[in-house]
Amino acid sequence: MIVGSFYLPTRISMGKDCMPDILSGKSRVFIVTDRFMHETGRVSYITDKINEGASYEVFSEVTPDPDITQISKGVEKMLAFEPDLLVALGGGSPIDAAKAIMYFAAREKDFSALSFVVIPTTSGTGSEVSRFAVITDSEKGIKYPLVDDKLLPDTAVLDPSLVASLPPAVTADTGIDVLTHAVEAFVSNSRTDFSDAMAEKSIKLVYRYLLKAYKEPENLDYRQRMHNASCLAGAAFSNAGLGINHSLAHALGGKFHIPHGRANGILLPYVMSFNAGCTDKLTPTANRYAKISRLLDLETTSVRQSALNLIRTARRFIEALGMPSNIKDAGISQAEFEAALPEMAETALKDSCTSTNPEYVRLEDLIGIYQAAWSGKWW
Numbered sequence: 001m002i003v004g005s006f007y008l009p010t011r012i013s014m015g016k017d018c019m020p021d022i023l024s025g026k027s028r029v030f031i032v033t034d035r036f037m038h039e040t041g042r043v044s045y046i047t048d049k050i051n052e053g054a055s056y057e058v059f060s061e062v063t064p065d066p067d068i069t070q071i072s073k074g075v076e077k078m079l080a081f082e083p084d085l086l087v088a089l090g091g092g093s094p095i096d097a098a099k100a101i102m103y104f105a106a107r108e109k110d111f112s113a114l115s116f117v118v119i120p121t122t123s124g125t126g127s128e129v130s131r132f133a134v135i136t137d138s139e140k141g142i143k144y145p146l147v148d149d150k151l152l153p154d155t156a157v158l159d160p161s162l163v164a165s166l167p168p169a170v171t172a173d174t175g176i177d178v179l180t181h182a183v184e185a186f187v188s189n190s191r192t193d194f195s196d197a198m199a200e201k202s203i204k205l206v207y208r209y210l211l212k213a214y215k216e217p218e219n220l221d222y223r224q225r226m227h228n229a230s231c232l233a234g235a236a237f238s239n240a241g242l243g244i245n246h247s248l249a250h251a252l253g254g255k256f257h258i259p260h261g262r263a264n265g266i267l268l269p270y271v272m273s274f275n276a277g278c279t280d281k282l283t284p285t286a287n288r289y290a291k292i293s294r295l296l297d298l299e300t301t302s303v304r305q306s307a308l309n310l311i312r313t314a315r316r317f318i319e320a321l322g323m324p325s326n327i328k329d330a331g332i333s334q335a336e337f338e339a340a341l342p343e344m345a346e347t348a349l350k351d352s353c354t355s356t357n358p359e360y361v362r363l364e365d366l367i368g369i370y371q372a373a374w375s376g377k378w379w
């Protein structure tokens with residue numbers, strides 16, 4: 001029996017134009033976003049509602065995979081502005097940047113009265129309800145997950161109209177990130193019945209709605225379902241943790257700047273195959289994958305076949321979404337891959353997500369998974 005806890009303090013609003021009254025009584029609003037959101041006027045989603053007499057400042061210097069230098073700049077701005085409301089608007093990058101800025105600013109000044117609202121514009125990271133923030137050290141080519149309850153937002157706003165403009169490739173990458181979060185949380189060694197419930201629902205929603213949202217981007221029902229799936233998966237892994245899929249993706253993305261969800265998608269079939277023991281002796285994790293197969297009506301009487309059906313389905317999904325199915329096709333040459341391999345595997349082994357992987361892993365296992373995922377050759 002697994003001993004654990006489940007903590008979800010964030011109020012979640014969902015639906016078109018669902019933003020609750022987060023601004024009343026607030027006089028200093030600090031908005032963290034990226035240049036695209038700012039330059040295309042999307043920040044008006046918040047600024048149009050700011051009361052007369054209140055002031056705001058927009059920090060829009062966040063780029064995909066936020067870097068520690070951007071965070072330091074944001075901390076300086078936040079300390080100088082002294083907000084009583086922090087709003088993160090954007091994908092996982094601005095949300096994680098806002099979390100890190102808040103975290104480090106609170107070491108310098110008392111922000112205990114600050115409210116923190118997150119408005120995601122991708123359906124992917126679940127960062128609006130997670131106690132994770134992923135920060136990149138560009139010089140070292142490493143991504144660090146910061147994990148702390150202090151990073152949990154007070155309010156999450158899941159408005160599908162903000163996601164309708166997402167290009168198909170980003171819908172695909174971020175959608176597969178959701179699937180990876182839910183699958184990793186579902187097999188994690190720290191899962192509970194509570195995280196399972198959220199992961200199960202998330203997996204069903206992704207299975208049913210991701211391709212639909214990809215093909216009909218402006219359908220707000222499909223977008224809402226994927227937004228909900230992302231948030232549910234975020235709540236699941238915030239409590240249960242992730243696994244080596246994320247450890248390997250962090251190291252790969254940190255080194256080669258492959259979008260986070262794409263890196264996860266490339267690795268997912270190989271990681272599931274390793275964790276299930278498909279090429280050798282089946283592990284207890286194979287039963288968990290078989291349970292997911294049952295949820296999706298892919299189950300057979302054999303655990304091995306059921307786990308394999310799930311792995312094949314993930315591969316088919318990735319193809320249907322037009323994503324590369326191996327690291328080579330993501331544009332990484334053999335020479336640059338081999339030069340980076342030992343360090344990436346070391347980094348992945350040390351990543352905090354490795355500790356909740358359901359199966360024990362050694363350095364050589366991680367190297368083997370990377371090698372198979374580079375060539376796309378099945379074991």
Ligand SMILES: NC(=O)c1ccc[n+]([C@@H]2O[C@H](COP(=O)([O-])OP(=O)(O)OC[C@H]3O[C@@H](n4cnc5c(N)ncnc54)[C@H](O)[C@@H]3O)[C@@H](O)[C@H]2O)c1
Pocket residue numbers: 034036037063064065066090091092093094096121122124125126127130132133134143162163164165166167170174177260261
């Ligand atoms: N904190 C967590 O729990 C967690 C979990 C998974 C990933 N991450 C991190 O989150 C980051 C990735 O976040 P992401 O995948 O959401 O992407 P992102 O925030 O990096 O955005 C990707 C691109 O999409 C654009 N974009 C965002 N919303 C848009 C919209 N509505 N319409 C058009 N374009 C839009 C952005 O401007 C950007 O160019 C990575 O750094 C990853 O490591 C964090």
Ligand SMILES: [Zn+2]
Pocket residue numbers: 125177180181246260264
């Ligand atoms: Zn992720």
